[in-house]
Amino acid sequence: xxxxxxxxxxxxxxxxxxxxVLKDFSMKLYKGENLVVLGKSGSGKSVxxxxxxxxxxxxxxxxxxxxxxxxxxxxxxxDKMRVKVxxxxxxxxxxxxxxxxxxxxxxLRRHWMKETQERSEVDALVMDALEDVGLAxxxxxxPAELSGGMRKRIALARTLILKPEIxxxxxxxxxxxxxxxxxxxxxxxEVQEKYNASSIIISHDxxxxxxxxxxxxxxxxxxxYEEGAFSELRKSKDEKVRNFFISDSSIKDxxxxxxxx
Amino acid sequence: MAGMFSILRKSExxxxxxxxxxxxxxxxxxxxxxxxxxxxxxxxxxxxxYKSLPLVGITAFIMGLVLTIQSRPTLVEFGAESMLPxxxxxxxVREISPVITALICAGKIGSGMGxxxxxxxxxxxxxxxxxxxxxxxxxxxVTRILATTLMLPVLSSLSNAIALYGGYLGVxxxxxxxxxxxxxxxxxxxxxxxxxxxxVKTFFFGFAIGLIGCYKGYYSTKGTxxxxxxxxxxxxxxxxxxxxxxxxxxxxxxxxxxx
Numbered sequence: 001x002x003x004x005x006x007x008x009x010x011x012x013x014x015x016x017x018x019x020x021v022l023k024d025f026s027m028k029l030y031k032g033e034n035l036v037v038l039g040k041s042g043s044g045k046s047v048x049x050x051x052x053x054x055x056x057x058x059x060x061x062x063x064x065x066x067x068x069x070x071x072x073x074x075x076x077x078x079d080k081m082r083v084k085v086x087x088x089x090x091x092x093x094x095x096x097x098x099x100x101x102x103x104x105x106x107x108l109r110r111h112w113m114k115e116t117q118e119r120s121e122v123d124a125l126v127m128d129a130l131e132d133v134g135l136a137x138x139x140x141x142x143p144a145e146l147s148g149g150m151r152k153r154i155a156l157a158r159t160l161i162l163k164p165e166i167x168x169x170x171x172x173x174x175x176x177x178x179x180x181x182x183x184x185x186x187x188x189x190e191v192q193e194k195y196n197a198s199s200i201i202i203s204h205d206x207x208x209x210x211x212x213x214x215x216x217x218x219x220x221x222x223x224x225y226e227e228g229a230f231s232e233l234r235k236s237k238d239e240k241v242r243n244f245f246i247s248d249s250s251i252k253d254x255x256x257x258x259x260x261x
Numbered sequence: 262m263a264g265m266f267s268i269l270r271k272s273e274x275x276x277x278x279x280x281x282x283x284x285x286x287x288x289x290x291x292x293x294x295x296x297x298x299x300x301x302x303x304x305x306x307x308x309x310x311y312k313s314l315p316l317v318g319i320t321a322f323i324m325g326l327v328l329t330i331q332s333r334p335t336l337v338e339f340g341a342e343s344m345l346p347x348x349x350x351x352x353x354v355r356e357i358s359p360v361i362t363a364l365i366c367a368g369k370i371g372s373g374m375g376x377x378x379x380x381x382x383x384x385x386x387x388x389x390x391x392x393x394x395x396x397x398x399x400x401x402x403v404t405r406i407l408a409t410t411l412m413l414p415v416l417s418s419l420s421n422a423i424a425l426y427g428g429y430l431g432v433x434x435x436x437x438x439x440x441x442x443x444x445x446x447x448x449x450x451x452x453x454x455x456x457x458x459x460x461v462k463t464f465f466f467g468f469a470i471g472l473i474g475c476y477k478g479y480y481s482t483k484g485t486x487x488x489x490x491x492x493x494x495x496x497x498x499x500x501x502x503x504x505x506x507x508x509x510x511x512x513x514x515x516x517x518x519x520x
Contacts (some may be wrong), residue, residue, distance in 0.1 A: 050388075053392055055388050055391060055392070075396065079394040082392055082393075082394055083394070087389075087392045089385045089388065089389055090385070091384045091385045093384060093385040093386045093388065093389035094386075094389075095386055095389070096380075096381075096384075096386070106390075106393050106395070107392075107393040107394065110393050110394035110395045
């Protein structure tokens with residue numbers, strides 16, 4: 001029996017002027033899967049997930065999220081859908097003028113919390129989400145007081161607070177040092193296991209991809225050029241596919257060379 | 262070639278005016294439908310009103326004092342020194358105080374809004390709000406425009422009072438006018454025809470400052486450079502609009518024979 005597709009994209013097109021970013025792009029995300037979308041900068045990866053969450057309107061094609069076509073959704077329908085779909089922004093997008101607690105309460109207030117909701121109940125949810133990312137002690141700090149890695153974790157906690165079924169990650173390790181990047185990648189994996197969430201991860205970071213991915217889709221020339229497990233794609237003979245892994249392997253080769261000397 | 266550039270520039274200007282008009286229309290269509298963001302509105306009133314008060318107050322005080330000191334020699338020349346409190350009151354209340362308050366707010370609030378919303382745009386905070394189930398236009402824009410529209414008349418009224426107090430001190434630097442005499446001359450000189458149009462135009466000043474600051478910030482692009490540009494052009498356009506609105510308000514007041 002085939003696994004259930006939680007996101008089903010069919011012949012998606014999106015252009016900006018003469019630049020056709022997505023050309024008849026099709027892809028499926030299955031329940032419980034971590035799918036990595038790999039592609040060059042400007043290839044339309046972020047555009048793809050922004051179309052899924054409804055921040056951008058595609059020119060044509062269909063996007064089904066949890067079985068429902070979102071193409072003609074109005075604002076209210078999109079808001080309902082966004083309870084089930086979390087989004088981790090590349091820049092973290094934490095609200096600078098709010099504390100960590102207020103940042104986490106913000107989506108709760110909007111999507112779920114009633115005016116009469118017990119304060120203790122809200123606090124418990126905030127602390128749970130912060131404990132999941134190991135930053136409970138930062139609850140009353142401002143985003144400006146946090147390091148890059150901590151900000152990423154807080155942004156992830158804010159995404160998790162509504163317990164979404166699907167999480168979209170836009171380059172989650174960009175701008176982080178390799179150790180913090182690895183920690184974030186492992187956290188993504190933990191989150192997937194704990195919440196049984198399905199994820200689409202946009203990334204160039206080979207370490208992140210090797211840790212998090214169950215399947216990799218290569219977005220080249222606006223289309224799904226190749227897909228498969230990370231280990232399979234690394235061995236691919238196709239030049240366009242291999243180009244993505246050359247820098248990664250050449251670094252490893254150089255490392256090995258240095259160690260033997 | 263030069264003609265073509267001129268047409269292009271003109272069409273860009275008209276497109277910009279069209280966008281601002283559409284932005285204003287969106288404010289009216291979305292601003293009065295639930296859900297209302299009261300908490301954010303109160304927060305913005307605090308920032309726009311209370312936080313601008315020291316700057317507006319100090320400027321108003323100096324403005325009243327300087328106007329009085331500068332006007333005295335001319336009035337003395339015509340033997341009309343006793344008219345000083347009346348002249349200062351009418352000049353301040355009708356024109357100088359509302360316009361200067363609006364220009365200070367265009368600089369402080371307009372640039373602040375342009376920069377804040379611009380940086381929220383480039384750091385994807387506005388998109389994050391959208392994803393969090395919040396209409397960012399209502400939460401960020403409607404609250405800010407309403408706050409400036411309602412707070413500017415309050416600031417302008419306080420500015421009038423402080424500037425007139427500065428005028429009292431200015432009158433007494435070289436002369437001796439009692440507190441009671443000064444204020445009775447001021448109130449004798451002022452009529453509703455001076456106060457009401459002056460107050461009404463500050464609502465429009467506030468609306469224009471909020472609208473332009475928000476518009477420039479909300480549609481900020483091109484990263485940090487764009488944020489700076491948004492803040493800058495918010496101040497320039499809002500200040501220009503203050504003068505244009507003032508010109509229109511003066512013409513209407515004159516046509517209606519209110520003064």
